[in-house]
Amino acid sequence: MQRKHFKADHEDYRATVREFLAREIEPHYPQWEKDRLIDRSAWLAAGRSGILGLAVPGECGGAGVTDYRFRQVVFEEIARTGTTSFGSGLSVHDDIAIPYILHLGSAQQKARWLSKMADGEVIGAIAMTEPGAGSDLQGIKTTAVRDGEEWVINGQKTFITNGIHSDLVIVVCRTDPGAGSKGFSLLVVERDTPGFSRGRKLHKVGLASQDTSELVFEDVRIPAENLLGTESGGFRHLMENLPLERISIAVSAIALARAAFEWTKNYVFERKAFGGPIGNLQNTRFTLAEMRTEIEVTESHIDRAVLALNVGELTDVDASMSKWWATELQKRVVDRCVQLHGGYGYMMEYPIGRAYVDSRIQTIYGGTSEIMKEIIGRDIAAEFR
Structure with missing residues (x-):
């Protein structure tokens, strides 16, 4: 079935992205994986090439493109x-x-940060997860106490993507200990703020060069104007952004499943065994047929979800369904592709081997599959209340 989701301007942009990756990322990526850290130059190159901050308005240094395609x-x-x-x-x-920052920031905050984020000069991160609180945000212990015209932050965060390179961290803090879910606020901490330090760079199963670290806040004082959104409105702000966060993971998952399938399809018709390409064996053809069908059906669903996001109609439940299904499908597809590669599928010099270790996290971050099913299940149960 022909995919009609993308138009000519999307395909023109695809050529730009493809050229950028071939020039700035692919030649260096193997070394970055060995070093376990992507060089900051990649971010600056992405900014120059128009890969970063597409949604940042033109007056703030971005392209002002809100079409998520x-x-x-x-x-x-x-x-x-x-x-x-x-x-x-x-x-x-x-x-x-x-x-x-775009949706919650003041005019001053937007002017201060967005242009540099679109240029790749300032790298952003969000710090939610703590050593004792993962999916359960109610367990967050990092505190922020108002002291005159400053906030004083104390606590620890872990599993923070972009933690080492980040110049700007949106920190989820408990600002009203007795208010439950209504006691959280979002505070922006900038690089080199006294008391703010990076812990160890975490050694993960996959995503070797992805920058993931611990963050430590010891009497970190930030200006009162670094409050993002409303005081004690942090939990609501987090919920408002979850559809975008989760559909982004779903989009990534189905794209990675498609890539694994394409690598494998090409491999099995080049690999010879039992007198011919292993792609001609019935079991291989059946496996390819199953994967292609599942991928194309899921692509159709994700494409519709992206269009719903574009017009502001994507709900948290819809995003949760997309995230749960696409990430679980990615795991299944990658595992079957490794099997069809045989021993070579277990070699890290093959992209399918790297995909195998990189894919496992997808059903965990951004909300586990179990959390996604709980959100969907609660929505079903609500019909009968």
């Missing part, structure tokens, strides 16, 4: 090249940090 193109091209660690950090910057 352009971001979808970026995901697909990154998946095709297997440069997943780069794409993951980019997504946190573009789909989480920038939208929070």
Whole structure:
């Protein structure tokens, strides 16, 4: 079935993204994976090439593009090249940090940060997860106490994407200990603020060069104007941004599943065994048929979800369904593709081997599959109350 989701301007942009990746990312990516850190020069190059901050308005130094299909193109091209660690950090910057400032920031905050974020000079991160609080945001212990014209932050965060390179971190803090979910606020902490330090760069199973670290806040004082959004409105602000965060993961997942399928399809018709290409064996053809069908059906669903996002109609439940289904499908597809590669599928020099270790996190971050099903299930149960 021909995919009619993208128009001519999306395909023109695809050519730009593809050329950028071939010039600035792919030649260096193997070394970055060995170093376990992507060089900051990649961010500056992305800014120069128009890959960052598409949604940032023109008056703030961006392109002012709100059609998420352009971001979808970026995901697909990154998946095709297997440069997943780069794409993951980019997504946190573009789909989480920038939208929070764009939608919640004051005029002064937008003018101060957005232009540099679109240029790649300032790298953004969000700090929610703590050593004792993962999906349960109610368990957050990091505190911020108002002291005159400043906030004083104390606490620890972990599993923070872009944690090492970040110049601007949106920190979820408890500002009213007795208010439950209504006691959280979002505070922006900038690089080199006294008391703010980076812990160790975490050694993950996959996404080797993706920048993930611990963050420590010890009597960190920030100006009162670094409050993002409304005081004690942090939980509501988080909920408002979840559809975008989750659909971004779903878009990434289906793009990566498609890339794994394409690599494998080409491999099985080149690999010879039992007198011919292994792609001619019935079991291989059946497996390819199953994967192609699942991928194309899911692509149709994700494409519709992206269009719903564009017009402001994507709900958290719809995004949760997309995220749960696409990430679980990605895991299944990548696992079957490794099997069809045989022993070579277990070699890290093959993109499918890297995809195998990189894909496992997808059903965990941004809300686990279990949390996604709970959100969907609650919505179903609400019909009978």
